[in-house]
Amino acid sequence: MVRYITSKFLYMLVSLLILITATFFLMKAIPGNPFMSEKQVPPQIRERLMEQYGLDKPVIVQYGQYLKNIAQGDFGISMKMQNKEVTGLITDTFGASLKLGLVAIVVSLVVGVLLGLLAALYHRRLIDNVAMVLAVLGIAVPSFVVASMLQFVFAQKAGIFNVMGFNGPLDYVLPVAALAAQPIAFIARLTRSSMLEVLHADYIKTARAKGLNWMTILFRHVVRNGILPVITYLGPMTANIITGSVVIEQIFGIGGLGKVFVSSISNRDYTLIMGVTIFYGVILMLARFLTDIAYVFVDPRIKLTNRKEG
Amino acid sequence: MESILEVKDLHVSFSVRGGEVKAVRGVNFTVGKGETVAIVGESGSGKSVTAQTIMRLIPSPPSKIKQGQVIFNGEDLLSKTNKQMEAIRGKDIGMIFQDPMTSLNPTIKVGKQITEGLIKHQNLSFAEAKTRGVEMLKLVGIKNAEARFNQYPHEFSGGMRQRVMIAIALACRPSLLIADEPTTALDVTIQAQIINVMKDMQERFGTSIIMITHDLGVVAGMADRVIVMYAGEVVETGTSMEIFKNPQHPYTRGLLRSLPRIDQRKDEPLVPIIGTPPDLIKPPVGCPFAARCDHAMKVCERIDPDPTHLSDTHMSRCWLQHPMAQEVQSS
Ligand SMILES: Nc1ncnc2c1ncn2[C@@H]1O[C@H](COP(=O)(O)OP(=O)(O)O)[C@@H](O)[C@H]1O
Ligand code: SF4
Ligand SMILES: [Mg+2]
Numbered sequence: 117m118v119r120y121i122t123s124k125f126l127y128m129l130v131s132l133l134i135l136i137t138a139t140f141f142l143m144k145a146i147p148g149n150p151f152m153s154e155k156q157v158p159p160q161i162r163e164r165l166m167e168q169y170g171l172d173k174p175v176i177v178q179y180g181q182y183l184k185n186i187a188q189g190d191f192g193i194s195m196k197m198q199n200k201e202v203t204g205l206i207t208d209t210f211g212a213s214l215k216l217g218l219v220a221i222v223v224s225l226v227v228g229v230l231l232g233l234l235a236a237l238y239h240r241r242l243i244d245n246v247a248m249v250l251a252v253l254g255i256a257v258p259s260f261v262v263a264s265m266l267q268f269v270f271a272q273k274a275g276i277f278n279v280m281g282f283n284g285p286l287d288y289v290l291p292v293a294a295l296a297a298q299p300i301a302f303i304a305r306l307t308r309s310s311m312l313e314v315l316h317a318d319y320i321k322t323a324r325a326k327g328l329n330w331m332t333i334l335f336r337h338v339v340r341n342g343i344l345p346v347i348t349y350l351g352p353m354t355a356n357i358i359t360g361s362v363v364i365e366q367i368f369g370i371g372g373l374g375k376v377f378v379s380s381i382s383n384r385d386y387t388l389i390m391g392v393t394i395f396y397g398v399i400l401m402l403a404r405f406l407t408d409i410a411y412v413f414v415d416p417r418i419k420l421t422n423r424k425e426g
Numbered sequence: 427m428e429s430i431l432e433v434k435d436l437h438v439s440f441s442v443r444g445g446e447v448k449a450v451r452g453v454n455f456t457v458g459k460g461e462t463v464a465i466v467g468e469s470g471s472g473k474s475v476t477a478q479t480i481m482r483l484i485p486s487p488p489s490k491i492k493q494g495q496v497i498f499n500g501e502d503l504l505s506k507t508n509k510q511m512e513a514i515r516g517k518d519i520g521m522i523f524q525d526p527m528t529s530l531n532p533t534i535k536v537g538k539q540i541t542e543g544l545i546k547h548q549n550l551s552f553a554e555a556k557t558r559g560v561e562m563l564k565l566v567g568i569k570n571a572e573a574r575f576n577q578y579p580h581e582f583s584g585g586m587r588q589r590v591m592i593a594i595a596l597a598c599r600p601s602l603l604i605a606d607e608p609t610t611a612l613d614v615t616i617q618a619q620i621i622n623v624m625k626d627m628q629e630r631f632g633t634s635i636i637m638i639t640h641d642l643g644v645v646a647g648m649a650d651r652v653i654v655m656y657a658g659e660v661v662e663t664g665t666s667m668e669i670f671k672n673p674q675h676p677y678t679r680g681l682l683r684s685l686p687r688i689d690q691r692k693d694e695p696l697v698p699i700i701g702t703p704p705d706l707i708k709p710p711v712g713c714p715f716a717a718r719c720d721h722a723m724k725v726c727e728r729i730d731p732d733p734t735h736l737s738d739t740h741m742s743r744c745w746l747q748h749p750m751a752q753e754v755q756s757s
Contacts, residue, residue, distance in 0.1 A: 318528040324483055325523075326543040326594065327516035329509075336542075341533055416578040417532055 117412065124408045128401045135397040140182055143386050144175055169195065169387070182390075191391030196383040202391035205376055210395075212282060213361055213372035220292045220357050221350075224299035229346060231300065232307025233339065236315060247304055254301025259360040263294035263367045280369035291368045295360045299353045303346055311342035340414075347411050354403035358396055427458035430601055430634050431480070436494035438475050441487060445707045449475045451658035453494075457602065462628065462635040464645035464666075466681065467655035470703055473638045476655075477604050479504075480636075481521055482511045498602070517547040520595030520633075524607040526587035530579040537563075537575035540594050547598045562593040565630070566623050585616035592623055599631050606638045621648055643685050646670060651739065654678045657703050657714035659730075664740035674742040676719045713745065721746055 157165075166172045169192070170181060185192060191202035235247040270290060271279040277290050314320065315338060323333045362374035373392065380388035438450040450472040457463045465473050478484045480496050482503060496503040498519070503511070515521075523529045530539060540562060541555035550558065556575065563571035566589040579587055588608060595603055605624065609617035625648060628635055639645055645652060645666070652669040654662040654677065662675040673679045680699040701718035704710050712727040713719070719726065725745055734747040 318523055318525055319531040321483060321523065322521075322529045322539075322591070322594070323531070323542075325481060325515055325521040326546070327512045327514065328542060328546060329512050332546075337531055337534075341531065344533075415533060417580050 120412060121409060124405055128405045131401055132394075132397065135401075136183065136186060136394055137179075139390050139393050139397075140179055141175075143390055144178075169193070186394065191394070192387040194380075194385055194388045196380075196385040196388070202388050205388065206373060206391060206395050209371060209373045209376050211372075212370055213365065213374055216282075216288065216291055216295070216365070216370065216372060217354075217357050217361055219288055220295040220299070220361075221353065223292055224296040224303055224353060224357075225346070227296070228300040228303025229307050229343060231304040233311055233342070235304065235308040236311035236342070239312060244308075247308070251301040251304045254297045255305075257297070259294050259298055260363045260367060262297045263291070263364055266290045266293055267367065282368065282370040282372075287368075291361075291364050291370065294364050294367075295357050298360070299349075299356055302353070302356075303349060306345055306349055307342065310345045311338060314338050314342040317341075344411075344415055347407060347414065350407045350410070351400070351404040355400050358399065427461065429456040430459050430499060431457040431636075432495070432497040433476070433480065434495040434497065436476065436479065436496065437492035438472075438479050438484070439490050439492055441490065442707070447706050448709055449489075449658055449706060450479065451706075451709065453655070453658070453660050455653050455660060455663060457634050457636060458650075459601075460628070460632045460634055461650050462637060462648055463651050463653060464637045464639065464649035465653045465655055466639055466642050466645060468681075468699075468703060469640055470706075471655040472658040473640075473655055474606055477521070477606050477636065477638055480604065481515060481519060482506070482508075483515075483521075513547070516543040516595075516600070517598045518600050519602045519604065520598070520600040521604045521606070522588070522591040522595045522608050525611045526584050526591055527611070529591055530587055532579055535576055535578055536582065536590050540575075540590070540597055543594065544597050558597065559593070562597050563590070565627065566590070566593045566596075567619075568593075584612055585619060588612065588616075588620050589623055592620075592627065596627055596631065596633065600633065602634045602636070603628075604636045604638070607640070608637075609644055610639065610641070617644065624648070641685075642670075642681050654681070657709060658706060659714060659743065660741075661715065661744070662742045664737075668737070668740045672740075674736060674740070674747050675715075675744045676721050676746070677715050678742075680718075713743075715744075 163172075170178055173181075182192075189203055191206070194200045194202055194205060197205070231247045231251075235244040238244050267279055267290060271277045278287055281287055282291075320333060320337055323337050328336075358374075361372065362377055364370070365372045365374035366378055373395075376388070377392045377396075379385075380392060433453055433455050436450055436453045437448070440447040440449060453472070453476055455463065455465075465476065467473055475484065475489070479489075479491060480498075480503065491504055494504065498514070503514070506514070530536065537556065537559050540559040541550075541552065544550050544555040544558055545552065548555075560571045560575050563574055568574050568586060568589055574582075579590070582590060591608075595605075603624070608624070609620050612620060621644065624635065624637075627633065637645055637649060642652075649666050651663065651665050653660055654669070654675065656677050662669065662673070662678045664672075669678060670682070673682055677699070680697070683697040684699060686696060699718060704714050704717065710716065710727070711730065712725075713722070713730055716722045716726040723745060731743050731745045731748055733741045733743050734749065735741050736747060
């Protein structure tokens with residue numbers, strides 16, 4: 117167990133290092149920098165700026181310095197907003213994104229699992245068919261389209277919600293719905309097929325042969341096992357919601373990290389881009405790490421496989 | 427002998443797209459107290475459907491019990507409500523299945539899977555149920571029972587899991603155990619062990635056993651009586667002695683010929699029964715075995731023979747044994 121967790125943790129650190137390295141050198145490989153763009157900057161000023169950001173040093177030295185700074189939580193200073201630290205920009209805006217993301221994750225899980233379970237229990241009946249049509253739609257339609265439609269129907273036409281802004285709890289509804297639509301669809305399908313499999317499993321027949329009543333069987337044997345595959349989807353779902361939120365925050369005018377990220381790209385604010393990219397990377401990897409660990413706790417078979425290996 | 431179970435004229439069908447699969451077509455048999463009855467027959471002959479109908483485990487739809495009675499301890503199980511059946515399953519009738527690798531819930535400790543039934547049927551506390559569960563594990567021959575109690579199914583071999591299944595099925599000391607091909611998925615050496623465990627438990631608790639198998643060899647040392655099923659019908663029944671020493675129905679004889687024997691001579695080949703069972707959506711009007719039978723006569727294709735009783739215990743459904751036909755034959 118400890119071994120398993122340690123190995124997953126090391127794996128995470130290595131992936132992180134690769135991500136940082138790749139991000140760093142990719143940024144270096146892109147021609148140009150923010151001081152070269154639109155406006156002509158006098159050569160002296162440009163040189164001073166280059167010096168200030170360490171861009172005049174050899175790349176490998178810059179890389180070393182960058183790694184060292186990151187280890188101390190310092191992503192450098194924004195190239196566009198020159199009095200702002202990247203770390204500060206991230207921490208200031210991440211709160212809003214985090215709230216939005218967490219709510220979206222919880223909603224996706226609850227609604228997705230419930231929908232999938234109902235579809236499996238009423239296999240090939242009305243609920244199942246409706247749920248699966250919705251799921252196909254949810255998977256096919258990108259979140260920004262869902263967002264715009266929701267905005268149009270419920271904010272613009274019906275006037276139930278604000279079109280923009282992120283202040284009261286009501287302001288969560290539309291962005292969360294837009295973010296959760298796709299994960300809900302995925303989870304519902306995943307849950308449905310896994311519940312169907314469990315419902316037909318031999319051990320359910322064993323449980324019935326013991327004389328347990330259906331509700332006991334449903335909760336103790338069916339749902340518990342049928343939900344396992346959903347845990348593997350937690351990682352990809354986090355990724356989905358993070359990438360989704362970049363666009364959704366823009367659409368609903370939410371001042372979160374996603375919005376910062378988008379503007380950092382259009383500003384070619386390299387330090388900010390790198391900082392946010394790596395920060396997103398850390399979150400994704402953490403999500404994956406936690407998923408792996410969660411799986412061990414719920415599925416005893418995994419422990420054995422690793423005990424045998426180790 | 428006092429009978430504990432009587433299956434009377436049982437008909438079970440499945441609705442499928444092409445029509446109605448008549449899986450069980452008028453099955454009759456009884457099981458006495460403490461008796462072991464084997465049901466044998468090729469795959470698809472309706473053994474599992476019969477067994478699961480007794481337990482009322484087959485979902486309906488697609489299945490439908492068209493006709494018949496299953497009298498258990500004097501009461502018809504087919505007229506019980508679901509709730510009433512729950513109180514009988516696991517308590518009065520236990521069941522084990524073919525594949526021990528998939529019959530246990532992989533995410534729940536073995537011990538908990540044994541105690542579940544005990545807690546439900548006997549109102550025991552978990553501690554009491556645990557004592558009983560550990561005791562059951564010991565009885566079915568699992569060493570280190572206390573430690574094994576807290577392990578998961580994947581930490582057990584196939585044979586050990588089948589022992590656990592027996593422990594689960596017998597935990598509440600049911601008076602009837604239905605074992606549906608309990609050894610089919612196991613190695614030959616393990617098969618014998620499982621049979622021995624079942625025999626041992628039967629001696630201890632006086633359980634009646636319905637032992638389902640497609641392999642007559644498995645039942646030889648175990649069954650008091652044998653029921654041979656073919657295409658959803660019982661084609662021959664008799665004591666083990668009668669079936670092994672004096673088989674009458676050509677299908678039973680075919681099954682025995684396809685079985686390897688210890689005293690078999692090298693030049694005496696195993697003879698499999700050629701052909702396949704009939705389509706049960708449109709079962710033949712005559713003897714269902716006619717298409718594969720070496721002795722088939724004209725009458726066989728037209729009329730399904732009635733049971734012929736050769737002794738108090740021996741019955742065969744074949745025109746060859748039919749009193750009317752014998753006259754024709756001998757003349
Ligand atoms: N759920 C089902 N739907 C349709 N047909 C079924 C179903 N279960 C069993 N059958 C049919 O019933 C017949 C008897 O099956 P079964 O009792 O499982 O045979 P076996 O003797 O091998 O245990 C077979 O022809 C099988 O195809
Ligand atoms: S009734 Fe006829 S076809 Fe059927 S088993 Fe007897 S001899 Fe063969
Ligand atoms: Mg079967």
